[in-house]
Amino acid sequence: MRHFAELERSDPDGHRAFFRQPPEDVTRSSGTALRAVALGATLYTPGIRPDLVRDVRRQRELGAASIVLCLEDSVADADLPRAEDNVDAALRELARSEDPDTLPQLFVRVRDAEHLARFADRVGPEALDVLTGIVLPKFEAQDGVGDRWFRVLDDCNAGRPDDHRLVVMPILESPSIIHRETRTDALTAIRDVLVDRRRDVLAVRIGATDLSSVYGLRRPSHLTVYDVQVLASVIGEVVNVLGRSGDGFVVAGPVWEHYPDSDRVFRTQLRSTPFEQAGDLALRRQLLLEGFDGLLREVTLDRANGLTGKTVIHPRHVPLVHAMSVVSDEEFSDAEDVLANTSGGAAASRYGNKMNEMKPHHEWAERTLLRARAFGVAAPDVTFVDLLERSLP
Secondary structure (H helix, E strand, O other): OOOOHHHHHHOHHHHHHHEEEOOOOOOOOOOHHHHHHOOOEEEEEEOOOOOHHHHHHHHHHHOOOEEEEEOOOOOOHHHHHHHHHHHHHHHHHHHHHOOHHHOOEEEEEOOOHHHHHHHHHHHHHHHHOOOOEEEEOOOOOHHHHHHHHHHHHHHHHOOOOHHHOOEEEEEEOOHHHHOHHHHHHHHHHHHHHHHHOHHHEOOEEEOHHHHHHOOOOOOOOOOOHHHOHHHHHHHHHHHHHHOOOOOOOOEEEEEEOOOOOOOOOOOOOOOOHHHHHOOOHHHHHHHHHOOOHHHHHHHHHHHHOOOOOEEEOOOOHHHHHHHHHOEOHHHHHHHHHHHHOOOOOEEEOOOOOOEEEOOOOHHHHHHHHHHHHHHOEEOOOOOHHHHHHHHOO
16 A cells, blocks of 8 residues: 555656655555554445445545444444445455455454454454454453453454554543543553553544543534544543653544535635645635535644544545645655754754754654655645645545
């Protein structure tokens, strides 16, 4: 899998002109850190959809790099047997007809550890082999919930070579995570469980929808998750405990659950200057009409708050998240300069607009270069607007 491969197929010369450094291929042997950053926009697909194989292949062609086939909240209880049939059939067909390294990173979200055990027994090891891993909803450490998940995972991975082991993405979405009086203990206990199983954890996800439901909240499309203070405080705590430099995990941004829409209450904050410079104000109007300015703002705030990647529910969200994930020439130049100086100190950025401090910015620089491997580095005169022009279907 390689980000923006769909652009390269349609216009190889144009694709090369966009990147100072193109994205790398990401395979099962790439290592957990790169695979986690390369998740990008993780597209959720209800297992009840009738032709999941077609969906996976089509979304791959459109640029999706990670897809979750969901058997949990997006499927009504009465529809679960039919959804399981669909996912089972899809995995078997993909295992027969596709090289897993040419597919998006593919996951199944089950309901609990016992459901995972039953589902794994049903589909068998060959069908499971097409998967990157399992999404673990409502992950907790209390009452042995986390340990049960990992015991079943060990059974699924028995006899698998290291580069074919299933990994997991726990979702933090239980009331104990959002309630202030239990939050610290709950997150600390989760960290203890995950650290012991680090090799099995690809990324940690934040379940904003379930967390919002504890208070009967739902954010509208013109506001970001950071405008909902009770959710913003949870994000800060999760990053504090699980996203620390050096020994933390990749923490993914919460779901953007809005379809393209034209409803608007507040004035947009999507500046016109980048679109004017790219000569494409029509693209800005299109993004505003579809309500995508809120998503672009939330992705920017996600990264500023220590989150990497995004859960999305519509294919048109994917190119926006990925265009915003490409490392700019300015970011890359700053990161190179920081890492090239091992003696500390400070120096002005080559762009002349900020100060680079070598020791405090070291971890940021490491993370930036890892994102550059996954998403590439834009050419000096290329912006996210240029990439969106080419990427949006």
